[in-house]
Amino acid sequence: MSSYTEHVTRVLTEDREHPGVGTVAVLTFAPPEGEEKRPATLGPRSIDAVTGAINTALDRAEAGEIQAIALTGSGRVFLAGADLSMFSDPTAVSNVEGMTRAAHALQVRVRTSSVPVLAHLNGVALGGGLEVALMADVRTAAAGVKGLGVPETSLGILPGWGGTTLLQSVVGPENAVRMILEDPARDKQLGADEALEIGLIDEIAEDLDEALDEFAALIAAHVDVDEADTDIVDPSVVEAVVSSTSPIPGAWAGREAPLPGVDTPEAEALLDALDAAHGSAETRRTWSARLESQGAPAVARAIGLLQKLPGSTLEDALAREADALAELVRSDAAAASMYSAELLRRGKPGRRPVDGAREIQRVGVAGAGLMAAQIAAQLALGLQVPVIMRDLDEATAAKGLAAAREVIAQTAARGRIDEEMATRIAAALDATTDLQQLADCDLVLEAVPEVLTIKKSVFAELEGVLADDALLVTNTSSLSVTAMSEGLAHPERVVGLHFFNPVAKMPLVEVIHTEATDEATLATGLEVVRRLRKFAVRSADAPGFIVNRLLFRVLGGVLAPLDAGADPAEVDASLDALGLPMRPFALLDLVGLAVADHVGTVLQGELGDRFHASPGLSVMAEKSAHFTERSRDAVHPPVSPTVAEVFGADAQGAPGAESSAPVGDALLERVRDGLAEEIAIMLEDGVVERPEQIDLALILGAGFPRHRGGITPYLDATGTSERVAGRSFHGETFSPKR
Numbered sequence: 001m002s003s004y005t006e007h008v009t010r011v012l013t014e015d016r017e018h019p020g021v022g023t024v025a026v027l028t029f030a031p032p033e034g035e036e037k038r039p040a041t042l043g044p045r046s047i048d049a050v051t052g053a054i055n056t057a058l059d060r061a062e063a064g065e066i067q068a069i070a071l072t073g074s075g076r077v078f079l080a081g082a083d084l085s086m087f088s089d090p091t092a093v094s095n096v097e098g099m100t101r102a103a104h105a106l107q108v109r110v111r112t113s114s115v116p117v118l119a120h121l122n123g124v125a126l127g128g129g130l131e132v133a134l135m136a137d138v139r140t141a142a143a144g145v146k147g148l149g150v151p152e153t154s155l156g157i158l159p160g161w162g163g164t165t166l167l168q169s170v171v172g173p174e175n176a177v178r179m180i181l182e183d184p185a186r187d188k189q190l191g192a193d194e195a196l197e198i199g200l201i202d203e204i205a206e207d208l209d210e211a212l213d214e215f216a217a218l219i220a221a222h223v224d225v226d227e228a229d230t231d232i233v234d235p236s237v238v239e240a241v242v243s244s245t246s247p248i249p250g251a252w253a254g255r256e257a258p259l260p261g262v263d264t265p266e267a268e269a270l271l272d273a274l275d276a277a278h279g280s281a282e283t284r285r286t287w288s289a290r291l292e293s294q295g296a297p298a299v300a301r302a303i304g305l306l307q308k309l310p311g312s313t314l315e316d317a318l319a320r321e322a323d324a325l326a327e328l329v330r331s332d333a334a335a336a337s338m339y340s341a342e343l344l345r346r347g348k349p350g351r352r353p354v355d356g357a358r359e360i361q362r363v364g365v366a367g368a369g370l371m372a373a374q375i376a377a378q379l380a381l382g383l384q385v386p387v388i389m390r391d392l393d394e395a396t397a398a399k400g401l402a403a404a405r406e407v408i409a410q411t412a413a414r415g416r417i418d419e420e421m422a423t424r425i426a427a428a429l430d431a432t433t434d435l436q437q438l439a440d441c442d443l444v445l446e447a448v449p450e451v452l453t454i455k456k457s458v459f460a461e462l463e464g465v466l467a468d469d470a471l472l473v474t475n476t477s478s479l480s481v482t483a484m485s486e487g488l489a490h491p492e493r494v495v496g497l498h499f500f501n502p503v504a505k506m507p508l509v510e511v512i513h514t515e516a517t518d519e520a521t522l523a524t525g526l527e528v529v530r531r532l533r534k535f536a537v538r539s540a541d542a543p544g545f546i547v548n549r550l551l552f553r554v555l556g557g558v559l560a561p562l563d564a565g566a567d568p569a570e571v572d573a574s575l576d577a578l579g580l581p582m583r584p585f586a587l588l589d590l591v592g593l594a595v596a597d598h599v600g601t602v603l604q605g606e607l608g609d610r611f612h613a614s615p616g617l618s619v620m621a622e623k624s625a626h627f628t629e630r631s632r633d634a635v636h637p638p639v640s641p642t643v644a645e646v647f648g649a650d651a652q653g654a655p656g657a658e659s660s661a662p663v664g665d666a667l668l669e670r671v672r673d674g675l676a677e678e679i680a681i682m683l684e685d686g687v688v689e690r691p692e693q694i695d696l697a698l699i700l701g702a703g704f705p706r707h708r709g710g711i712t713p714y715l716d717a718t719g720t721s722e723r724v725a726g727r728s729f730h731g732e733t734f735s736p737k738r
Contacts (some may be wrong), residue, residue: 003089003091004085006043007031007032007043007511008032008049009046011271012027012030013053013065013735016070018068020220021212022066023066023659024069025057025061025070026208027054028074029073030074031074031075036074039080041082042079042128042129044709048102050132051103055072058113059110066614069113070211073116073119073121073125076124077119078120078122078123078124079128079133081128082099082127084341085099085342088338093330098159099109099167100325100565103131104162104321104322107161108167108314108315113251113252114250115250116252116254117138118138118211120139120140120205121139121142121145121192122141123145125147125148127149128161130149131163132161134170137255139200140211141192141196142192142205142207143467143629145192148192149188150163150167150179150183150184151184153184153299154337155337155338156336156337157325157329158180160321165305165309165318167179167180169257170199173270174269176273176688180306181284181303182278186318227703255413259309260311261309261311262311272308280633281633282633289650295579295708297328298328298707301516302324307458327591333716334714339695339713340707340710343696344700347538347696349529349534357520357523359442359471360443360527360528361442362440362442363385363387363444363445364388364443364444365387366446366448366462368390368391368400368401369447369448372389373389373407374404374407374502376404377407377504378503380428381408381425381532382531383532384425384428386429388430388437389404390437400431400662405426406694408422408426435461442471443471443528444472445473445474447475450598451461452480455479459494460487463488470492470493472488472493472495474496475496476498478543478544478545479602481496481512481514485514491517494511494516495525496511496545497509497525498512506701508537508696508701510697513525513541535696537697538688539687539693540686543606544606546701548603548699549682553610554587554598554674555584555596556600558575561612561662561663562661563612563616564660566661566662567644567663569639572585572636574663574667575668575671576665577668578704579703583636584635586636593620593625600613601613610678616646616647620642623646625640628640655675672720675711676723679694679721691730692710694710695711695712696710713729715729716733716734718736
């Protein structure tokens with residue numbers, strides 16, 4: 001029995017008279033009545049409504065009742081694409097093939113229409129929504145529209161309702177290949193201006209009336225329509241001619257062939273785009289092959305479809321597209337990708353304030369170093385209240401203030417805020433050495449060195465000047481917030497907000513509550529994160545919280561065989577199948593070896609020998625060495641020779657080395673086992689309430705690949721959780737198929 005409930009998109013129809021076009025059938029896509037805040041999406045009944053309405057308009061065109069068709073949306077959405085909640089229901093997923101057939105049949109039929117078609121993008125047009133717009137002969141968009149793109153490959157599928165086949169004929173091969181393959185991986189969508197620049201839209205038009213004026217001008221400028229061009233099409237000849245590169249008899253004369261011929265400049269350009277570089281170290285083809293080896297086949301399938309387009313008939317190209325989509329939509333990668341997409345959708349910052357949060361009118365930051373300055377800038381940008389940094393040293397305070405104001409200036413330079421707002425926010429930032437200047441702050445966040453005694457001293461000092469209900473916030477990455485609160489008169493007003501570095505770019509904040517933290521304090525912490533437009537993931541006060549605890553379980557697992565004499569290059573490559581954004585050694589260099597050594601030691605002291613404190617890492621940190629060398633020509637930076645020197649690679653081959661120093665699949669399995677064990681403990685101990693919190697935190701804070709769904713679906717899919725923890729984290733949803 002299906003658990004999927006569809007919110008069926010409506011299609012509102014009306015005729016408009018336009019002096020330059022004639023009678024125009026206007027079809028407006030809208031969410032269900034009474035659900036106007038929802039975006040219009042495409043489920044099985046919705047696509048029937050959309051294709052049915054367009055087919056009815058095409059019937060009227062063939063009967064000579066109308067001279068054009070216009071498609072548009074309502075509110076801020078044209079069509080938001082397929083309803084992703086459908087993909088979480090195995091029964092509902094079976095509808096995709098029928099939906100694809102309907103979309104493809106309409107793509108074919110529209111190409112035979114005797115009247116031109118306009119799509120006015122009043123708002124978001126993603127995935128299947130943009131593919132509906134690709135049916136049109138002319139596309140316009142309102143100024144300021146955002147959210148145009150085909151994100152399907154990031155969801156484990158591909159643009160399968162005509163997008164993979166037809167996009168290249170609209171925006172050209174290079175733009176199409178980038179939009180289909182690379183933009184989804186970067187979470188990049190287009191705005192109206194960029195869409196105009198690449199030809200995805202033909203003109204900017206503020207509303208449908210202006211769009212119809214532009215439509216009239218464009219069709220008059222590009223096509224000289226005569227009586228022969230407007231003959232009604234004989235359905236019996238459609239199938240024979242629809243795939244031809246020659247014009248279709250009776251079709252609107254301004255419509256061009258959608259697919260390149262063999263050995264044409266267009267075909268050559270398409271193949272060149274597929275062979276082009278992806279970054280500095282690999283091509284798009286080698287990148288896609290690497291993704292496929294890591295369990296993400298969608299990009300490779302899209303490349304295969306695009307490569308076959310030259311010389312194909314439209315019918316054959318769409319059939320291949322349908323087969324690929326049908327296969328991918330049932331894949332493990334798609335199921336996991338849809339799960340992670342839903343996690344991100346549900347977890348994104350809300351529009352409404354958090355219930356019970358206190359009002360924040362002035363904020364203090366204890367410390368003025370690099371991290372403190374970054375956090376101060378984000379607090380000023382998000383809360384738009386006065387923010388004052390305090391440091392013991394005047395020079396450090398002044399330097400921190402300059403750094404925070406530079407972040408504001410960079411934000412304005414990127415167009416995120418205007419110059420007037422940037423000036424106002426920068427003016428509200430200040431720095432001091434005087435503790436009393438923090439006295440009227442509603443919240444003070446400490447960002448001082450990661451030493452418990454220092455942090456406790458700062459909190460005790462602050463409590464002496466702040467009001468009793470002012471929040472004390474720590475940015476600690478691994479220390480006990482409870483221990484930090486010991487001795488305070490009001491431990492209930494202490495909460496942790498663990499920002500990740502670089503603060504401006506990293507979307508995650510771990511919100512740490514102790515047993516003493518009261519509801520108003522926790523709500524206020526969550527509200528601060530919401531106003532900074534970051535994702536908040538709650539964690540109990542436990543060593544390493546979520547991300548660092550699991551990350552250092554991985555890094556400890558990698559460093560242990562290295563300390564036992566395993567080959568450094570083999571160790572570094574052993575986790576490639578996970579699909580992490582960087583190998584372990586590069587991650588260690590990014591974290592900083594002194595920081596990694598400190599955190600690893602703290603976690604071992606708090607949690608025991610499940611966590612490996614590496615002697616070799618300590619030596620590397622003392623030498624200020626690096627695990628990797630810089631390279632512009634390698635996907636993964638090469639391992640520094642210093643690693644073998646420090647860790648004693650000549651120990652390889654010693655008795656028992658094979659079991660104590662695993663590499664390759666054996667090391668990968670050991671790391672997976674460690675993660676499953678640790679997550680089970682975290683759930684049992686109440687560090688988090690649900691595995692979804694862990695998945696969201698690792699996706700956003702550690703770059704765990706979305707096509708794996710997060711760490712817990714991956715551990716279920718590999719059978720690790722069942723074998724190690726005695727149960728799957730998600731029941732049968734991601735368990736290996738038997």
